[in-house]
Amino acid sequence: MPNHMWMREDHNAFAATVKRFFDEEITPNKDAWTEAGVIPKSLWKKAGTLGILGATFPEAHGGLGLSRHFDAVTFLEQTKAGDSGWGVSVHNIAAHYITAFGTEEQKARWLPDLASGDKIAAIAMTEPGTGSDLQAVKTTALRDGNEYLINGAKTFITNGATADLIVLVAKTDPTAKGRGVSLIVVETEGLEGFAVGRRLKKMGMKRNDTAELSFTDVRVPLTNLIGTEEGQGFVQLMQQLPWERLILGYMALGASQCALEHTLTYVKERKAFGQRVMDFQNTRFKLAECATKIELLAAFCDQCLAELDAGQLTAEKAAMAKWWGTQTQCEIVDECLQLHGGYGYMSEYPISELYTDARVQKIYGGTNEIMKEVIARSLDLD
Ligand SMILES: Cc1cc2nc3c(=O)[nH]c(=O)nc-3n(C[C@H](O)[C@H](O)[C@H](O)COP(=O)(O)OP(=O)(O)OC[C@H]3O[C@@H](n4cnc5c(N)ncnc54)[C@H](O)[C@@H]3O)c2cc1C
Structure with a gap:
């Protein structure tokens, strides 16, 4: 490992x-x-x-x-x-x-x-009508005296139903695109006009609280704007995203290691055609491939972390860690589940949860297609 x-x-x-x-x-x-x-x-x-x-x-x-x-x-x-x-x-x-x-x-x-x-904190960017295109968010936070008046809806929000503090992505200037976006802290306790909608049922990550949120004439003080200047939200998001994407790379790495460890245990115990599943050459090659991919992912994440530390991690490199890491995780858990045979499909075996939990990694934190767009834009394609 x-x-x-x-x-x-x-x-x-x-x-x-x-x-x-x-x-x-x-x-x-x-x-x-x-x-x-x-x-x-x-x-x-x-x-x-x-x-x-x-x-x-x-x-x-x-x-x-x-x-x-x-x-x-x-x-x-x-x-x-x-x-x-x-x-x-x-x-x-x-x-x-x-x-x-x-x-x-x-x-x-x-x-x-x-x-x-x-x-507990949450961050609410995604809306029913927009996910990947963050500049198109419709939630508004408009100045009214000493307060922001917030209206809108968010969906798929992790920690949404339990959060006491939400970092809300909203338009303080609905006429502008990226420059109209601000980050505003919403403290939920006893907040009039704030409501938690459905707690969403998911194919995986079932312990995770994922919820819909609505804001109807919610009022928060102007001092809840993160920073001191309106319209900085998009820039703030872009600055933090490399680290957020690297986190997903590290989470892909840890989950892949977990899958490999469970599989190593299983194939040593399970027998077919009078021998351990471990002893089939196919099994050994698949495990060798998984172990290699894990090492490569670790090396790349660590390189990105060193660059982050030095203030040099680019958006495109972080995007590589996110898309390749999560794609690799999905490939690894799939191979590992296959080596479990039918038992891998049963909920009582950890590989089954690792498989269903993995899928969303290619979607949230910016879809893997958006990651490839970010990388492609950094290349000299003209
Ligand atoms: C379990 C879970 C937890 C989440 N937690 C949070 C959270 O805490 N906070 C939060 O704000 N959001 C959260 N999300 C939302 C997540 O970030 C979005 O689902 C994601 O950004 C994609 O947005 P979308 O679902 O609207 O898909 P869409 O943007 O509608 O995309 C649909 C498809 O079109 C593709 N596509 C879109 N634009 C392009 C393009 N320019 N080029 C090529 N392909 C494109 C996408 O890649 C995708 O395949 C969560 C989602 C899930 C499932």
């Missing part, structure tokens, strides 16, 4: 803490929470206590002030443990709009509760 050269003693210690958290707190509860379609708020508090939520937030605002590598550790450990249902990555992504672009007052106001797990 991959050797991440950047992992030092402190990363390994943090990884051990996070692994224990997943083994003790999530793995034994997976079935019950899958049935419930949601993960309880108490889990967030436990994660907060261990520093998992605020690892990379500033120390002055409840975090540990660590580098992004520590978040990469969390997402790797989560997926290596076979979970993608807990919306911790989305919580982290939403919070990083505040750490990156928020004023000191906003950081002090919101980050401590997000680090402790007292509050």
Whole structure:
């Protein structure tokens, strides 16, 4: 399994803490929470206590002030443990709009509760009528005295039904395209005009709370605009997207490792034609291919992480990590499920959940087709 050269003693210690958290707190509860379609708020508090939520937030605002590598550790450990249902990555992504672009007052106001797990965050971009084309969002946030008046609808929102704080993508100038977009924090508790619609039923990621949201004459203070200038939302999104896409690359990596490990165990136990499934040359070659792809994905993600650290990660390289990583994950889980035979299709075998959870990775965070557009635009095609 991959050797991440950047992992030092402190990363390994943090990884051990996070692994224990997943083994003790999530793995034994997976079935019950899958049935419930949601993960309880108490889990967030436990994660907060261990520093998992605020690892990379500033120390002055409840975090540990660590580098992004520590978040990469969390997402790797989560997926290596076979979970993608807990919306911790989305919580982290939403919070990083505040750490990156928020004023000191906003950081002090919101980050401590997000680090402790007292509050859960979501980011709401997608609307019923628009997903890939973010500039076309219809939700509006129009100035009215000291407040924004918000109207619109969002869909497919991870942590949507449980979120206390939503980073909302809305048009503060509906006449402009990208330049009219702003990011506004909506605190949901007791908020008039805000409603959670359907909790969406999905083919995979069943523990994950994915919901529709509606905003009807919702009022929030002007001071909830992230940053100080309206119309910066699109630029802010573009700046954060490389990291968000790299997160999906790391999650693809962890899930692929998990699939390979389960499959190695299975093929050693299962017999056909008087021998272990492991002993067929086809099985050994398929596993060798999966292991190779995992190493390549790890090397590429680590290269992107080093470039991110140096402020050099381009949108196109992050897009490569996202599309190739998630495509590779889907290929790996498919091969691994095939090696389980019919048992792989049964819910009681972890590979079945890994298979259904994987599919959405090619869709959210920007579809893989959009990733290829981003890459193609960076090439000299004229
Ligand atoms: C489980 C889940 C969780 C999600 N969580 C969140 C969340 O927390 N917050 C949030 O805001 N959103 C979330 N999403 C939404 C997700 O980001 C969108 O589904 C995604 O961006 C695609 O948008 P769409 O579904 O509207 O598809 P569309 O944009 O309608 O695309 C449909 C098809 O057309 C293709 N297409 C579109 N434009 C182009 C183009 N220019 N060139 C080539 N092909 C194109 C797409 O690749 C796709 O194949 C989530 C989605 C799911 C399924």
